[in-house]
Amino acid sequence: MHPSLDQVQKLLRDELKKAAGPPGENIPIMLERPKEAGHGDIATNLALLLAPRLKKSPREIAQTLVAALSLPEDILEEVEVAGPGFINFTLSRSFLRRGLRELLRCDESFGKLTTGQGKRAQVEFVSANPTGPLTVGHGRQAVLGDAVARILENASYAVEREYYFNDAGKQIRLLGQSIKAQYLRLSGEDASIPEGGYQGDYVEGLARRFMEKRGSLSPPPAEEEFTVFGREEAFAGIKRTLFRLGIHFDRYYSERSLFDSGRIENTIHALRAAGLAYDKDEALWLAGSTLGLDQDWVMVKSTGEPTYRLPDIAYHIHKLEQGYDLIVDVFGADHQATYPVVLAAVSSLGHDASSIEVLIHQFVTVKRGGREVKMSKRKGDFLTLDSLIDEVGTDAVRYFYLLRVRNSHLAFDVDLAVKESEENPVFYVQYAHARTAGILRHAKERGFSEPGMDCDADLLGEGEELALIRQLLVFPEVAAQVLKTLEPQRITVYLREVATAFHQFYQHHRVIGDEPALSRARLSLVKACRTVLSRGLGLLGVSAPDRM
């Protein structure tokens, strides 16, 4: 059985720990992948960390460590002390070749992790109120949440995607009132949009559709009918948009259902019973200060209506009761103040909230014509996610969003994104995949059988070939790292590296040539590369086209 890169690392760790002996107590063995090509495949700074304790020069310590290591011969080609005292390990050709065969054997399951085997995870994201179309801002959330779900699925978690929507509060009522006002206007009556109501063209459109369906009624239908209509229409639109992005939810969780099921009432009772809630000014307050928060928060307004925090708490308790092993909440930066309150309240009621992972992403601003477009849904001045997909295409939209770390602000320059449909980074990677597919197609036409692990990998010895194999074998490590950090953008960085290694290989070496054995070996490498590219793109939810 060929050891994976992961197992090699474990072996190195054990050996280094042994070699360091007692002075190495409590020093974590750090293994890293050097960014410099000449620094081997794996490096450790152990000698540098030991130096202060041993009061010897790091290089000298490194030499001693290297001498004490006992490692299987066929794994490493070179172990070298370099720079200030790093130990660089270079994998052997035979290891790389065996790794390639292993990759081919695993095929589509290469890089699949078993971390979440038998575990259930829930990812909640988007959760936009059904009051209008999704915006460019929601897009980031949608794509990020879906990529996180895919990453968890790759780690064998049973993943549920959940969308929590508010159909009980003030916003949805305002939508109904706004549509009604537009409806009355269409009927020639004088009506004004309520304070804080929704103004965009789409509200007028909704009113128009309502009228087409129901006609001009006098007296007009009750406000509730407009609300229901508006919500259904908005939701249908949201689902259409998500469908275009390849995103589907397993469950849409209604806030109203929390009231109907009595969960809101139960939460209030629990908070009161725990002495965490008190009445003041005819409102119900959460005693944040006793929970370690810096202030108290209103849970139920003096009008008798709960603020959004109470349903949020009840909702999260319900999540926890379902026994997920992992719960991921994807929130925009505007929720940053809310979730600590929710988590504190949930914990103080005796629930273990440690399975909840909150991912906050920063806002998206939209630039158009060199100017920033201010987005306000209520004023109807926003760029819809749909229009962005129209202009840029699904793959580019997804990839573009995933290129950024979630904690950095994303300025979506629409003009640039459209222009980049020619030069967009996603095409670089997709093109590499299309090239692999093209070569494999060509090989089949020329009568080559399906490439696989029966090839003679020893024939692969060119620099570009070995560099590509190295790159491919890192994939499981990337998958593991991404699982830990839930940062999909690392995949985009990795995929670019793979694509570059492949394009370089392609440029310098002809795959299908005069020597059948060499051709077969290279075809296997191409197939392996195609597998990794398609697996990586799959984690991002971006298509891997066979032709472009």
Added chain:
RNA sequence: GCGCCUGUAGCUCAAUGGAUAGAGCAUCGGACUUCUAAUCCGAGGGUUCCGCGUUCGAGUCGCGGCAGGCGUGCCA
């Protein structure tokens, strides 16, 4: 005022505390009789916002500034 996030090449962004800070776009110069040139090879471009500290070593950690975003609602 206070809290969270961000500040890296002209632009958009990378870089588990490590070695000479990297990519793409843009600019300039080369490479198609080929399995797709949506590619490759090369060049130029940096006080990593500023200052002090921590240590063998700081873009990364701490403190203090500066600038921007978000929050700090009986809005969601």
